[in-house]
Amino acid sequence: xxxxxxxxxxxxxxxxxxxxxxxxxxxxxxxxxxxxxxxxxxxxxxxxxxxxxxxxxxxxxxxxxxxxxxxxxxxxxxxxxxxxxxxxxxxxxxxxxxxxxxxxxxxxxxxxxxxxxxxxxxxxxxxxxxxxxxxxxxxxxxxxxxxxxxxxxxxxxxxxxxxxxxxxxxxxxxxxxxxxxxxxxxxxxxxxxxxxxxxxxxxxxxxxxxxxxxxxxxxxxxxxxxxxxxxxxxxxxxxxxxxxxxxxxxxxxxxxxxxxxxxxxxxxxxxxxxxxxxxxxxxxxxxxxxxxxxxxxxxxxxxxxxxxxxxxxxxxxxxxxxxxxxxxxxxxxxxxxxxxxxxxxxxxxxxxxxxxxxxxxxxxxxxxxxxxxxxxxxxxxxxxxxxxxxxxxxxxxxxxxxxxxxxxxxxxxxxxxxxxxxxxxxxxxxxxxxxxxxxxxxxxxxxxxxxxxxxxxxxxxxxxxxxxxxxxxxxxxxxxxxxxxxxxxxxxxxxxxxxxxxxxxxxxxxxxxxxxxxx
Amino acid sequence: xxxxxxxxxxxxxxxxxxxxxxxxxxxxxxxxxxxxxxxxxxxxxxxxxxxxxxxxxxxxxxxxxxxxxxxxxxxxxxxxxxxxxxxxxxxxxxxxxxxxxxxxxxxxxx
Numbered sequence: 001x002x003x004x005x006x007x008x009x010x011x012x013x014x015x016x017x018x019x020x021x022x023x024x025x026x027x028x029x030x031x032x033x034x035x036x037x038x039x040x041x042x043x044x045x046x047x048x049x050x051x052x053x054x055x056x057x058x059x060x061x062x063x064x065x066x067x068x069x070x071x072x073x074x075x076x077x078x079x080x081x082x083x084x085x086x087x088x089x090x091x092x093x094x095x096x097x098x099x100x101x102x103x104x105x106x107x108x109x110x111x112x113x114x115x116x117x118x119x120x121x122x123x124x125x126x127x128x129x130x131x132x133x134x135x136x137x138x139x140x141x142x143x144x145x146x147x148x149x150x151x152x153x154x155x156x157x158x159x160x161x162x163x164x165x166x167x168x169x170x171x172x173x174x175x176x177x178x179x180x181x182x183x184x185x186x187x188x189x190x191x192x193x194x195x196x197x198x199x200x201x202x203x204x205x206x207x208x209x210x211x212x213x214x215x216x217x218x219x220x221x222x223x224x225x226x227x228x229x230x231x232x233x234x235x236x237x238x239x240x241x242x243x244x245x246x247x248x249x250x251x252x253x254x255x256x257x258x259x260x261x262x263x264x265x266x267x268x269x270x271x272x273x274x275x276x277x278x279x280x281x282x283x284x285x286x287x288x289x290x291x292x293x294x295x296x297x298x299x300x301x302x303x304x305x306x307x308x309x310x311x312x313x314x315x316x317x318x319x320x321x322x323x324x325x326x327x328x329x330x331x332x333x334x335x336x337x338x339x340x341x342x343x344x345x346x347x348x349x350x351x352x353x354x355x356x357x358x359x360x361x362x363x364x365x366x367x368x369x370x371x372x373x374x375x376x377x378x379x380x381x382x383x384x385x386x387x388x389x390x391x392x393x394x395x396x397x398x399x400x401x402x403x404x405x406x407x408x409x410x411x412x413x414x415x416x417x418x419x420x421x422x423x424x425x426x427x428x429x430x431x432x433x434x435x436x437x438x439x440x441x442x443x444x445x446x447x448x449x450x451x452x453x454x455x456x457x458x459x460x461x462x463x464x465x466x467x468x469x470x471x472x473x474x475x476x477x478x479x480x481x482x483x484x485x486x487x488x489x490x491x492x493x494x495x496x497x498x499x500x501x502x503x504x505x506x507x508x509x510x511x512x513x514x515x516x517x518x519x
Numbered sequence: 520x521x522x523x524x525x526x527x528x529x530x531x532x533x534x535x536x537x538x539x540x541x542x543x544x545x546x547x548x549x550x551x552x553x554x555x556x557x558x559x560x561x562x563x564x565x566x567x568x569x570x571x572x573x574x575x576x577x578x579x580x581x582x583x584x585x586x587x588x589x590x591x592x593x594x595x596x597x598x599x600x601x602x603x604x605x606x607x608x609x610x611x612x613x614x615x616x617x618x619x620x621x622x623x624x625x626x627x628x629x
Contacts, residue, residue, distance in 0.1 A: 005601050012600045151593045156600075201589060208585040215585035218564035218623055219577055230578035315579040319586060 006159055013156040017353050018376060020149040022383035023131075025350045027146050029387055030128035031199075032343030035328065035336060036483075037120030038085040039476035044398045045103070045115035046461045051473035052087040053106045059248035059267055061109035062091060065102070066245070069093040070273035077269045079248075082106040083286060084331065087473070093272075116403050116412035123394070123417065129203070137210070143203075144211050150200035157189050178359045185352035188345050195342040196349070202326035205319060230316045234297045234307040236276055243275030246303045254303065255281040255296045262294060269300060278306055286331045290317060291324035347384075354380040378431040378438075385442035386427030388491070392449040392484070393423040399456035443495030450488035454481045543605075550608055551599035558616040559592035565622025572625070 033040065042048050062079055069077040074093040082088055089104040101122065103112040117123075126132060130139030189196075209216060209223065216226040227233040252264040265284040271277045277300035283293045297307040312320065324330065328339055358380065361373050397419040405412050431438040457477070458464040468478035563584045570580035595615075599608045 004603065008601050008603075009597075148589070148592065148596075151589070152596050155593065155597050204589045205586050208582075208588065212560060212563045212585040212588040214560040214564035215567045215581045215588070218567050219581055226578060226581060230582055313576060313579050315575075315582045315586075319582050322586075 009156040009159040013153060013160060014357065016149050016152055016156070017350075018357055020146050021350055021354055022379050023142055023146040024150060025347060025384050026131065026387055027128060027143055028343060028346045028350060029391070030124050032340060032347065033120065033391065034125040034128045035340045035343060036476075036479070037125045039479055040120030040124065040395075041086070042476045043457065043480040044117045044119040044395065046463070047112045047115065048086075048088045048103050049461075049463070049474060049477060050087055050106060052082060052084055056082050056106045057089060057104070057109040059252050059264075062089065062104060063248070065091045065093075066269065066272060069095075069269075072096070074272055075270070077272045079267045081265050083265070083284065085286075085476075088112065113403060116401070116405075117398055117416055118413050119398075123420075124391070140207060140210065144207065147200040147204050150196060154193060154197045154200070158193070161186055161190070178356065181352050181355045181359060185349060185356055188349040188352065192342055192345045192349055196346055199326060199342075199346075202322045206323045206326060208319070231292070231312065231320075232307070232309050234278075234280075234295075234309075235270065236278065236306070238271045238274050239276035241275040242273060243277050244301045245269070245272075245277065246279075246298075246300065248279070251279055251298050251303055252281055254298070258296060258305075258308070259283065259294060265293070275301070277301070285329040289324040289330050290320045291327055291329065292317075292320045351384045354384060374432075374435060377435050378428060381431035381435070381438045381442060382424065382428035385439065385446065386424055386431065388487075389427050389442055389445050389449065390420045390424035392446060392453060392487070394420040395453045395484075396449055396456060399453065399460050440495045440499040443491045443498060446491035447488040447495065450484040450491070454484050457481060547605050547608070550605065550612070551596060554609070554612045555592055555595040555599055558595055558612045558619065559588050561616045561619030562591055562622075563588040563619075565619035569622045569625055 059079060059081075065079075066077050072093065072095040074095060076093065078090075078092040080086070080090040080092075088106055089109070091100075091102045091104065093100055103115065104110065105112060123132075129143055130137070131142060133139030133142070204211060209226070213223075216223055220226040220229075224233075224235070228235075248267055252267065255264050256262065262283050264281045266282040268280045268282070269277055270280070279298045279300050280295050281298070282295045285291065285293050287293075292309075292312065295309040296305060298304065299306055311317075328336060354376075358373065358377050362377075394416055397416050401412055401415060403412070405415070407415055410418065427438075427442055430441065434441070454465075463474055463477050465478060465481055468474035468481065566587070567581045567584040570584065571577050575583070595612070598611070602608045602611075
């Protein structure tokens with residue numbers, strides 16, 4: 001019975017991993033980058049590399065953008081005050097189908113030039129949780145399936161490797177490379193198990209209402225009424241009559257008094273310009289793990305308090321705590337670095353899982369043009385090494401394209417995204433036609449591109465490492481540069497090791513043929 | 520070799536011919552994944568309705584049931600793949616889904 005259980009879990013682990021591994025790696029890689037999404041923003045948008053001001057600009061100073069939102073009939077208007085990780089003022093509203101996200105100088109309130117990039121918060125981060133597939137929420141569901149599979153992989157992996165403690169200390173580097181790959185897979189799996197399980201489960205919990213709609217459907221007429229009751233979300237319908245708006249600063253001051261000194265951080269206006277418009281003042285999210293900030297809703301015209309968020313009930317709070325553990329908006333640099341390292345560990349786990357699957361099958365399978373092994377190998381290469389090549393290319397092209405450029409009607413930010421996807425596609429083609437060289441070749445491409453990105457950052461902004469390390473407000477830029485250099489050396493080392501490890505395995509089949517023909 | 524072991528574990532041992540065997544594996548995977556999700560959903564809906572009887576606020580019951588749904592689904596997946604007979608999987612899932620639906624019909628729930 002126990003033997004049966006282990007062998008069935010082995011099969012589940014193997015095939016679930018091969019089928020979902022590609023999506024899982026994309027989610028892990030993009031999630032790891034998202035840990036430092038705002039730092040990547042500052043690297044990719046040099047105009048936002050400013051120091052955190054002692055006294056930021058007032059909310060009313062950017063009233064002009066609100067009037068623009070009214071003219072554009074935007075459903076809402078948002079203003080975020082500078083934070084340590086994003087020391088500029090950010091305004092977001094919708095103009096027709098397009099979401100406008102503009103940055104402003106935190107001291108003068110002057111508009112900064114259009115960044116022309118989606119960078120970390122708008123490209124890498126949404127990629128992490130919905131793969132940029134918005135239609136019918138396909139992306140969110142695919143990521144949800146991948147997360148659920150991750151949980152199953154954790155459980156089945158545990159059943160397969162019961163002797164965890166012993167295997168934790170086993171890394172046979174000098175023996176056969178398949179042994180080393182499997183040992184690496186096990187070590188990364190065991191060491192990362194609590195994190196991988198937590199991160200997959202908490203990611204699902206963020207969207208538990210989406211993934212299990214049967215829960216609220218059994219007790220509520222619609223999702224909004226559930227959210228209102230559980231998380232004291234507030235809304236009121238549009239009046240479709242023009243309305244006026246009070247001073248933001250007066251409302252912010254009022255909120256600060258009601259919070260006994262709690263600092264207002266964000267202002268959101270729903271239905272701008274309408275008689276039923278209301279203003280919500282939020283405190284910052286970065287003060288604790290629980291992903292929820294105190295909020296007060298005011299009537300836009302009179303400033304009357306419409307609704308104040310209450311202390312959440314225990315389970316709703318637990319749900320927001322688990323979400324907060326996943327989204328790490330709290331201020332804690334050490335923990336942030338740990339999430340990044342463990343995320344990379346997860347990437348190594350998935351990569352070595354693929355490698356082990358391939359290495360243990362390549363020899364036994366004829367290399368036909370459409371053999372399953374060849375398909376899996378091409379997909380594996382482009383979904384692991386390839387997505388890293390594409391991500392670094394995205395950052396390289398960001399430093400090459402001048403601001404405001406467009407090509408055949410495609411705007412700058414979209415050009416960057418086109419480069420990402422075309423390079424990614426090219427890595428798949430490369431992996432398909434040259435499987436022998438693709439692993440090592442794409443590792444070398446990562447190394448070259450990452451160094452190029454650091455050099456281009458220096459050439460286009462003047463912020464080389466010596467300068468950025470010496471200037472505290474440029475430390476995020478230095479961090480991204482150092483990360484790129486670490487990636488370059490890691491990829492270079494990996495490329496060399498793969499070349500050495502793969503050669504004897506690759507050449508074995510032809511060798512046998514020669515022996516048999518001589519015999 | 521690998522395929523042989525896979526299908527032996529995933530399919531009922533009695534079926535031997537290639538194509539039928541693969542259809543059987545596909546059916547089995549579909550039953551476990553889709554059937555497991557439907558069963559977990561039914562249990563989520565049922566417990567969201569029944570938990571208020573134990574003193575929980577309605578919104579708290581829904582939040583708790585939905586969060587636990589993932590662990591229930593994970594348990595169903597692991598259990599389903601560990602079973603050696605497909606008929607046991609189908610009967611087990613049907614039984615648990617019935618429990619979920621029955622809980623929804625308990626009078627006085629949230």
